[in-house]
Amino acid sequence: MNYEERDPYGIYRSSDKTVGQFTANSHQGPGPRLMGANTLIGNDVYNVAGEELGDIKEIMLDVTSGRISYAVLSFGGFLKLGERLFAVPWSALKLDTVNKRFTLNIDKSRLEDAPGFNKDQWPDMANANWAEGIHAYYGNKVHGDILMG
Structure with a gap:
């Protein structure tokens, strides 16, 4: 199991943002630099x-x-x-x-x-x-x- 699968609060959430004709994966939240102990x-x-x-x-x-x-x-x-x-x-x-x-x-x-x-x-x-x-x-x-x- 990994920390993204154990993330009930969105610490490691990312979202896809379309800029022009390109889709970039943008990270939201403090992870993975700061991580929740329960998710580890x-x-x-x-x-x-x-x-x-x-x-x-x-x-x-x-x-x-x-x-x-x-x-x-x-x-x-x-x-x-x-x-x-x-x-x-x-x-x-x-x-x-x-x-x-x-x-x-x-x-x-x-x-x-x-x-x-x-x-x-x-x-x-x-x-x-x-x-x-x-x-x-x-x-x-x-x-x-x-x-x-």
Whole structure:
């Protein structure tokens, strides 16, 4: 599923406008530069090789700084059996507006070995040591509350 399909408020709406004899697709609304969190949950995530990695199950906000910290990605399993969750630093994801999905620069096998968790045992994502390890795994550095890619 993609963010345009989950857009009940017209954030990503576009309209066709005829100018002279040409029809141009004109964007209205704040997206995709500013996006609604509800429309991002359920979005597909692929790697740069075009392999499907999973989809976004949740978005974790740092309420103190007002920043998005992580996207919780589901990966693996069959029909939700054996599915694992992974906290991926938000800065590691890139929006692909052409394919209307997110990309994560990681091999599928590396994601399989990533630190993950199940829905009944969430890690303490506010723990600085945990955060440092997750950011390092995905190639990011944590400097105070500023993430460096």
